[in-house]
Amino acid sequence: MGIRAGIVGISGFGGGEALRLIAAHPAFDLVYAAGEGSAGSRLVDRYPGVPARLAGLVIEKWDPDTLPELDLLFASLPTGTSAEALARVPPQVKIVDLGGDHRHVEGWTYGLADVWPDRISGQSRIANPGCFPAATLTALAPLLSGGLIAPDRIVIDAKTGISGAGRGGADTRFGYAETNENLQPYGLLRHVHMPEMARTIEGLSGGSAAGLVFTPHLVPMTRGVLVTIYCRGQASTDQCLTAAREFYADRPFVRVTDRPPQTKWASGSNLAFVSYAADPERDLVIAMGVVDNLGKGAAGHAVQNANLICGLPETAGLDGAPVWP
Numbered sequence: 001m002g003i004r005a006g007i008v009g010i011s012g013f014g015g016g017e018a019l020r021l022i023a024a025h026p027a028f029d030l031v032y033a034a035g036e037g038s039a040g041s042r043l044v045d046r047y048p049g050v051p052a053r054l055a056g057l058v059i060e061k062w063d064p065d066t067l068p069e070l071d072l073l074f075a076s077l078p079t080g081t082s083a084e085a086l087a088r089v090p091p092q093v094k095i096v097d098l099g100g101d102h103r104h105v106e107g108w109t110y111g112l113a114d115v116w117p118d119r120i121s122g123q124s125r126i127a128n129p130g131c132f133p134a135a136t137l138t139a140l141a142p143l144l145s146g147g148l149i150a151p152d153r154i155v156i157d158a159k160t161g162i163s164g165a166g167r168g169g170a171d172t173r174f175g176y177a178e179t180n181e182n183l184q185p186y187g188l189l190r191h192v193h194m195p196e197m198a199r200t201i202e203g204l205s206g207g208s209a210a211g212l213v214f215t216p217h218l219v220p221m222t223r224g225v226l227v228t229i230y231c232r233g234q235a236s237t238d239q240c241l242t243a244a245r246e247f248y249a250d251r252p253f254v255r256v257t258d259r260p261p262q263t264k265w266a267s268g269s270n271l272a273f274v275s276y277a278a279d280p281e282r283d284l285v286i287a288m289g290v291v292d293n294l295g296k297g298a299a300g301h302a303v304q305n306a307n308l309i310c311g312l313p314e315t316a317g318l319d320g321a322p323v324w325p
Contacts, residue, residue, distance in 0.1 A: 003310055004069060006032030008062050009076035011046060013163045014098050017299035018074045019043075023051050025303065025317035027310070030054055032070060034062040064088040072310065074302055075099060079192060094124045094309050096302045102127035103196045111305040112200065113314070114251045114272065115141045120308045128305060131297025132158050132193045132216060135227045137200050138254060138296075139274040139289030142247035143240060144204040149233035149285050151205035156197070156214040157228045161221040161263070164293040179220045187216055224263030225293045233278070233285040240276035240285060248274075252315050253296065253304070261290035268292060268323035270300030292322075 005022055009015040010033040022028045038046050039062075044055035060066075064085045067073075072094045075082050079100035086095060086102075102108040102125070109119055111126040115137065120126060129137065136156055143149045165174045173184070191214055198209040235243075241256060248254040254272050255265075261273035273290040291297045300318060307316050 002027045002029045003071045004029055004031045005072045005074065005306075006030070006034070006067070006070050007074045007076065008034045009098075010043075010059055011035040011038040012076055013294055014076035014298040015074070016047065017294040018076060018098070018302060019047065019050070021299055021303045021317055022074075023054060024320075027312055027316060028072065028306070030057065032068050032073075033057055033059045035059050036062065067093070072096075072306055074299075074306070076299070091124070094126075094306070096126045096128055096305050096309075098128045098298055098302050100130060100192060100196070103129070104199045110200070111301065112137055112141075113301060113304045113308060114138055114248065114254050115204075117308055117314065120305055122311070123309050126305045126309060128298070128302045130193045130196060131160065131164050131225050131291065131293035132156075132191075132214070132227065133197050133200065134297045134301060135225045135272065135289035135291045136197055136229060137204070138272045138291070139227065139229060139287040140201065140231075141204055142244040143231065143233065143235070143276075143285065143287060144201060145247065146243045147205075148235040148240060148243060149231040149287075151201050151207040151209050153211035153232060154201065154209070154213070155230040156212070157230070158214065158216040159219045159224075159226045160216055160293055161223045161225070162218060163222050164225065164297070165218070173218070179218060181220060183217060183219055185215055185217045191216060221263065223267050223292050223294055225289075225291050225297055226261070226263050227289045229287040229289070231285040231287060232283050234280040234283055235278055235285055236280055237276055237278045240278055240287070244274055244276065253318070260288055263290055263292075264322075264324060266290050266292045266295065266322055268295065269320060270295045270304060270318045271322060272296050
């Protein structure tokens with residue numbers, strides 16, 4: 001028997017992606033699955049393609065007071081619904097929270113794995129970054145850490161596929177008829193990921209993130225996040241690319257590319273692609289980041305964090321190539 005793992009929120013997109021990755025993981029054994037609407041059904045009823053050894057696992061109603069013996073728990077619950085319940089999980093059970101309740105919260109480690117792996121290794125409570133921060137902060141980290149850009153007045157223009165909204169919402173904005181052949185901004189000025197990004201930008205740079213602007217847009221595709229970030233700085237394109245290549249030299253999942261990245265490059269994977277374009281005469285640096293919002297933006301990043309806290313190779317279960325086309 002390997003590391004006994006459980007997933008809470010198994011019926012959602014994030015939980016389903018965690019299931020896909022854990023089912024093929026060399027060290028994690030899925031022994032517990034919990035959900036709300038799907039409680040009482042078998043995994044195979046919800047996911048007909050699940051491996052045969054997991055098909056009969058019954059989805060239970062989520063109750064932290066009746067957990068079986070677990071080593072590791074992935075929590076994929078809507079932001080605002082996990083803090084109280086996860087506080088009741090026994091301390092010996094390691095937790096990776098894919099939701100937003102514990103990001104930059106005392107007692108939890110912010111799991112930006114490609115930037116701060118040493119902070120994550122050996123911890124027991126990990127707050128997974130959101131999908132937009134995963135793309136944005138991965139692109140910005142080398143520039144902020146190297147002092148190549150100013151941390152204030154950064155403007156982030158982001159595009160996301162509709163699976164980033166989750167599976168359970170009844171909001172008609174996310175239906176096929178509303179999203180097909182359409183492009184819409186949302187969460188203007190008050191998006192839930194703003195404080196997370198501002199806090200991390202300040203941590204990376206040592207300066208103020210005042211004036212941060214973040215505007216996400218919903219685009220008619222299933223997966224993918226692309227962020228285009230406008231910064232002030234007098235570095236050249238080559239300086240930015242060199243800084244990123246040096247910063248991520250030993251990191252297995254970040255790819256620095258000379259050409260602007262595309263969402264298809266990361267689809268179905270835990271990869272992050274970053275690139276840069278700069279015009280020193282205009283005091284302008286453009287940083288670009290791409291992730292799969294269900295991979296590096298959620299479940300893939302969570303498995304990477306789980307590998308780190310369990311003392312496993314960071315790439316365990318995450319070596320698969322992106323899906324193309």
